[in-house]
Amino acid sequence: MATALITGASSGIGYELAKIFARNKHNVVLVARSENKLKDIAQELEKSYGVKTLVIAKDVSKLSAVQEIYDAVQQAKMHVDYLVNNAGFGDFGFFTETKWDKELEMINLNMTSLTALTKLFVKDMVARKSGKIMNVASTASFQPGPLMAVYYATKAYVLSFSEAISNELKGKGVTVTALCPGPTESGFQSAADMHDSKLVKGKKLPSSAEVAEYGYNAMMSGKVVAVHGVMNKLMAQSVRYSPRAVVRSLVRAMSERTH
Numbered sequence: 001m002a003t004a005l006i007t008g009a010s011s012g013i014g015y016e017l018a019k020i021f022a023r024n025k026h027n028v029v030l031v032a033r034s035e036n037k038l039k040d041i042a043q044e045l046e047k048s049y050g051v052k053t054l055v056i057a058k059d060v061s062k063l064s065a066v067q068e069i070y071d072a073v074q075q076a077k078m079h080v081d082y083l084v085n086n087a088g089f090g091d092f093g094f095f096t097e098t099k100w101d102k103e104l105e106m107i108n109l110n111m112t113s114l115t116a117l118t119k120l121f122v123k124d125m126v127a128r129k130s131g132k133i134m135n136v137a138s139t140a141s142f143q144p145g146p147l148m149a150v151y152y153a154t155k156a157y158v159l160s161f162s163e164a165i166s167n168e169l170k171g172k173g174v175t176v177t178a179l180c181p182g183p184t185e186s187g188f189q190s191a192a193d194m195h196d197s198k199l200v201k202g203k204k205l206p207s208s209a210e211v212a213e214y215g216y217n218a219m220m221s222g223k224v225v226a227v228h229g230v231m232n233k234l235m236a237q238s239v240r241y242s243p244r245a246v247v248r249s250l251v252r253a254m255s256e257r258t259h
Contacts, residue, residue: 001051005029005073005080007060007117008087010037013136013184016212017084022049024216029054029078031069032087054078060087061109066116079128082219083121085114086136090151092255103150110154115161122165122174129173134219135162139182139227142236144244146252159225166224175222179215182232184208 004021008014010032018028022045030038035057042053056072058065073080088110091102114135125131138152141159145152162178169176185205211228218226227233239247 001025001027002081003027003029003052003078004082004084005031005069005121006084006086007031007113008136010034010041012208013181013212013215014084014086015041016209017086017216018045020212020216021082022051022053025049025051026082027052027054027078029056029073029080031056031058031060033057033059060113060117061105063108063112063116066113066120069117070120079124080121081125081131083117083125083131083133084136084219085117085134087113088136088154090140090148092148094147095149098150106150107154110151111157114158118165122169125174126169126172131174132177132219132222133162133174134177134179134215136215137162137178137180139180139232139236141178141180143239143247143251145255146248147255152251163224175219175224177215177219177223178225179211179218180225180227180232180236181206181211181215182229182235184211 004026006014006018006021006028009018009030014032018030018041021028028045028051030042030053032038035055038055038057042055045051045053054073054076056069058069060066060069089106091098091106118133118135122131122133135158137158138155140148140152141155143152159178159180162176166176183205185207206229214228215226227236
C-alpha cells in the first residue's frame with residue numbers, strides 16, 4: 001500500500017484529500033495542529049476504508065516542525081509516495097494595516113515549510129525513482145493582489161517553485177503538481193477575515209470536495225499546473241496578455257469589501 005502525507009489535513013481541501021486517498025486504498029499521514037481532530041479523522045478513515053493512518057500534530061508554520069514530521073514518518077517505518085503540501089492561510093487588508101506577526105507566520109507556512117518538506121521527501125522519492133508531490137497554490141499565483149499583497153506573493157512563489165522543480169525532476173520518476181483553486185467553500189475566508197470581500201460575498205463557491213477530487217486526479221496524471229474551474233482557467237490565461245497596470249486595478253476592484 002502506498003502512503004500519502006497531507007498537511008492541513010484537519011479541514012477543507014486537506015481533509016477531503018485525506019478521504020480520497022484513503023478511499024483509493026492509500027495509507028495516510030495526517031498533519032495539522034489539532035491532535036483531537038486528526039485522531040477523529042484517522043479513526044473515521046481506518047474504519048471506513050481499512051487503511052493505516054499516522055497522526056502528526058504539529059504547527060507546520062514552525063520550521064522545527066518540518067524535521068520532526070520527517071523523523072516521525074521515518075520512525076513509523078513508512079515511506080511517503082505522495083506528498084501534499086496543502087497547509088496555508090491568507091490575510092485580507094491594506095499592507096499598512098495588517099499585522100506583521102500574522103504575515104510572517106503566513107510566509108513561513110505558505111513558502112518556507114512547504115519548500116523544506118519538499119526538500120526532505122523528494123530526495124527519498126528520487127532515490128526510489130517514484131513519487132508525486134502536490135503543492136496547493138491558488139489562482140492568486142498568477143497576478144499581484146492588492147488587499148492581500150503577501151498572500152498573493154506567497155502563492156506566486158509556490159507556483160514558480162513547483163514548475164521549476166517539476167522540470168528538474170523530469171525522467172526521475174517523480175512528478176510535481178501545482179493545484180490552483182479559486183475561492184473555495186472552506187475555512188479559508190474566516191481565517192483571512194474576508195467574508196465581505198467581493199471575491200466571495202454572495203457567490204456560490206465550489207466545495208472543498210470538488211477541488212480535492214480535481215486536484216487528486218491532476219496529481220495522479222502528473223499534470224504540472226492544474227487550475228480548477230473554467231472561469232479560473234480563463235482568468236489565469238488572460239492576465240498574461242493584459243497590461244500589468246490593468247491587472248492590478250482589476251484585482252483591487254474585485255477584492256474590495258462590499259459596503
